[in-house]
Amino acid sequence: MTKQGSFKKVVRRHAADTGQRYTEALYDLEGLGERVFHEPVAERLLAHLRDHYGTDAVAATKVSQHNDHVFRVDRRNGDPWIVRVFPPARPKAGVEGDAAILRFLARQDYPAERLAVDDAVSEFDGSSVLVTRFVNGGPLPSSTEKLGMMGDLLGRLHTLAPDDSVSRPGGASGDDPSREGSPRQDLMAALSFLDAVDTKVSAVHRERFEQLRDQVRTADYGLGLPEALLHGNLLHNPDHALVTDHGPVAINWKASGRGPRLADFAYLMWGAPWMEGDGVGAAANAYRRHVELTDEELDRLEAVMYIRPLYLTCFDYRRFVASGHQAGGSEGWWGFIDPEHISAAAAATRAALR
Structure with missing residues (x-):
């Protein structure tokens, strides 16, 4: 079979596993890099903010450890803003959904970042932009105190009763804008990461690849479990939580929405x-x-x-193989899905809760 024929076979299998049409599955695999990575031009962003909001924006500094599209914007006529310029592939409706959830959290007096202005969503160079107030804080302490703060933030969030303004599904990482929504979308994204490099996997490493792929396909994504408003990524900081003079504050609500609360809690644990x-x-x-x-x-x-460890493993698997390497099983990121670690973490969690 030709290389092109092999890829067509991969696309057909991906379509069957994800419930997509062939053209949708093809886009899923071929457009990954363009959808996930985005690096706006800071000077053009400042000009947009000045034109759209009439604010005297003077400097834009990247502040995220993992994304190039999150900026601190300093203004002469007010306090700093955090400005997120999402990849063009992310629909504006998704960013409007972020804003709706932040408004809901403000009404509930939940410790989250706040919108900077009423009209917090705009469009710039084909991307949707969200502006929030700068949270003056730092990383949570590197101790068990950090986990206590995270557990408290998550528990408080899961007790809220969402209204109709926050009805969207959530819980997936959302790095790929076409895979936002419930935790199952993390597994569908993980399949995309693997299938995008399927034809680059050597025969020697094929068995390990197929085992990982089957593990993703059969993973439990929490269907039928009690639901709540999820944050979707409340583990790492400072990209997702900061500690201020008034206590910890949860930030970065791109992955938020309704879903099985266990997915949120399991990732933390x-x-x-x-x-x-x-x-x-x-x-x-x-x-x-x-x-x-x-x-x-x-x-x-x-x-x-x-769920999330499989997503992270497959994300790194794709990047590793796409760069010309073969994944033999000794790479550090396989530790994300170490069954001994996960089994021990689950057992310790059950013991603590019971």
């Missing part, structure tokens, strides 16, 4: 054992002050804990 001290106990006890998980949630905790 997956990361807890890597913290010195009893990170699992600190996070679980803080969360339990607000939310009591059901027996079914505790039973499925270990399986659901794989």
Whole structure:
């Protein structure tokens, strides 16, 4: 079979596994880089803010550890803003949804970033822009105290009763704008990462590739479990939470929406054992002050804990193979889905909650 024929076969398999038409699956695989990565020109952004908002924006500084499209914008006529210029592939409706959730959180007095202006969403060079107030804070402490803060933020969030303004599904990382929504979309994105480099995987490494792919296809994404308003990525800081003089504040709500609360909690608990001290106990006890998980949630905790780690593993797998390497199983990112770690994290979490 020719190389082109092999790729067509991959696209057809991807379409069958994701429920897409062939053309949709082809776009899913070929347009990944363009959809995920975005680097706006700072000077053009400042000009847009001055024209659209009439503000005297004088400097735009990148502030995210993981994205090139998040800026601190300093203004002569007011406090700084945080400005997110999302990739052009992200629909404006998605960014309007972010703003709607931030308005809801403000009404609930939940500790989140706040919109900078009423008209917080605009369009610039084919991208949608969101402006929020700058949160004057720093990273959460690198200790079990951090996990306690995260567990408390998550538990408080999951007790809120969402109204019709926050009805969209959430929980997926949302790095690929075509895969925003429920946690299942993280698994669909992970499949895209793998299938995009399928034809580059050598015969020697094919078995390990197929095992990873099958693990993604069969993962538990929390269907039927109790739902809540999710943050979608409340583990790392300073990109997702900051500590201020008034306590911790959750930021970056791109992945937020309604979904199985266990997906949010499981991701936090997956990361807890890597913290010195009893990170699992600190996070679980803080969360339990607000939310009591059901027996079914505790039973499925270990399986659901794989969702985001599988996404992260497949993201790195694609990047590694696309750069001309073969993934043999010794690369550090395989540790994200180490079954011993996940099993131990789930067992420790159940013990802390029970």
